[in-house]
Amino acid sequence: MTGLDPRTKIVMIICLSTLAVFLNEPWPLLLLFILTLVILLIMRINFFRIIMRFKKLLPLLLLMLIIQSVFSAGGDVLLSFQGVNILTTNGINTSLCILFRLLTFFSSAMIIMTSHSRDYVLALVQLKIPYEIAFMVLVSLRFLPVFIEEIKDTLVAMQLRGVDLQRIPWRQKIKFYTHLFAPLLSRVMLKAHQLAIAMEARAFRVYRRRTYLRLLHYSAKDYVAMVFFITATIAVLAQDFLY
Amino acid sequence: MAYIDIENVSFCYPGQSRFVLRDINLRIYKEGVTAVTGANGSGKTTFSKLLIGLLKPVKGRIQLNGKLLSSLTLAQIGRQIGYVFQNPDKQLFCETVEEEIAFGVRNLGLPPERVTQKVREVMDYFELSRYAQAYPLSLSAGEKRRLALAAVFALEPGLLLLDEPTTGLDPYRKQLLGDYLDKLVAANRGVVVISHDQKFIDRYATRLLRLEDGQFIEE
Numbered sequence: 001m002t003g004l005d006p007r008t009k010i011v012m013i014i015c016l017s018t019l020a021v022f023l024n025e026p027w028p029l030l031l032l033f034i035l036t037l038v039i040l041l042i043m044r045i046n047f048f049r050i051i052m053r054f055k056k057l058l059p060l061l062l063l064m065l066i067i068q069s070v071f072s073a074g075g076d077v078l079l080s081f082q083g084v085n086i087l088t089t090n091g092i093n094t095s096l097c098i099l100f101r102l103l104t105f106f107s108s109a110m111i112i113m114t115s116h117s118r119d120y121v122l123a124l125v126q127l128k129i130p131y132e133i134a135f136m137v138l139v140s141l142r143f144l145p146v147f148i149e150e151i152k153d154t155l156v157a158m159q160l161r162g163v164d165l166q167r168i169p170w171r172q173k174i175k176f177y178t179h180l181f182a183p184l185l186s187r188v189m190l191k192a193h194q195l196a197i198a199m200e201a202r203a204f205r206v207y208r209r210r211t212y213l214r215l216l217h218y219s220a221k222d223y224v225a226m227v228f229f230i231t232a233t234i235a236v237l238a239q240d241f242l243y
Numbered sequence: 244m245a246y247i248d249i250e251n252v253s254f255c256y257p258g259q260s261r262f263v264l265r266d267i268n269l270r271i272y273k274e275g276v277t278a279v280t281g282a283n284g285s286g287k288t289t290f291s292k293l294l295i296g297l298l299k300p301v302k303g304r305i306q307l308n309g310k311l312l313s314s315l316t317l318a319q320i321g322r323q324i325g326y327v328f329q330n331p332d333k334q335l336f337c338e339t340v341e342e343e344i345a346f347g348v349r350n351l352g353l354p355p356e357r358v359t360q361k362v363r364e365v366m367d368y369f370e371l372s373r374y375a376q377a378y379p380l381s382l383s384a385g386e387k388r389r390l391a392l393a394a395v396f397a398l399e400p401g402l403l404l405l406d407e408p409t410t411g412l413d414p415y416r417k418q419l420l421g422d423y424l425d426k427l428v429a430a431n432r433g434v435v436v437i438s439h440d441q442k443f444i445d446r447y448a449t450r451l452l453r454l455e456d457g458q459f460i461e462e
Contacts, residue, residue: 162350
């Protein structure tokens, strides 16, 4: 499955994400998440290693699930306090749906890691997306880690000038974090400007027609995968709408 | 007593087998100007990042003023070692030049009038007064470097660590920087300069360390 055409992978991601949006029961969503995990396993992507990078967001996710669970009324009451329903079966169902939906989004997006970003530009161009837009997608993906690095550097610079971010109260901490946005925005604009100059200096958009050294070609397994994913998605959605 | 004591320190980046620094034993004192030179990629910047605790040694230990560096926060280290990045853009984050210099001085807990006075003095010295209300990232490369230096100098740390400080400075400003380093040394403070600028090193350095194959050679 790793040798699939990038266009097939884009279709797979769209199908999985669409199903994750439209399905509204915990069990089908859990099955969808398991299916995505199986795909990742076949593609040799270590889902759990990647998800651990986001472990700092776990308390936020937990808080969101609790809030959803408390504010979704209906079903049998499992826990109540002075007449106010704290936990209901409906609430648990809603929070489980959100959890599996988010996990499916995350894991399906990981499929994108199995091809080089250049191949996605080529894929988008062959899907008749204008080259400029396809290139912008590539640049945004390319620069994301650079900006994360810049945020880290600014945080280090602030701390080295005497701000103890670990020890100051939250209100003050938020005030210091606001210092991150102005330089980041400024650097983004500067980098975009420099990139535009560098690209134009190398004749970007001089000729309307572009040629490519390599072209993507569908193989039999691409057709099989696409037919399977599109048919399965339509079938599940149709069943969901009809019944 | 050494201000920074480096004992058997080795370092390699995660996922790499090649050691950038190997069994370094070095003492850095709060006196004179120590110059660190070496070829590109020899580990000079890595060494500087180890000194301010941004990187942790895989072997050995570093002590700052008698305390284990790993037990100190970046803020505590920053009050004792002033670090000027190789790329000054990375350490400028305030809305104005004046605010940039005042940011660290305020964290020292000085009264407001002393902060204002200090900021004014530093801006005057680095000839940045006319840019007081300018946006730091809109300055020229040389001006940004001067501002980064000024913001760190204003904190009056015991030791200054400058990574390629002369890049982008004209001869007059290089001399200004050198004179300031002399003043700091006269005031019993130490300076570590990582530089390729041989003329600057020859003129101001009192101790020369060359980094080669992951080890220091004292010259």
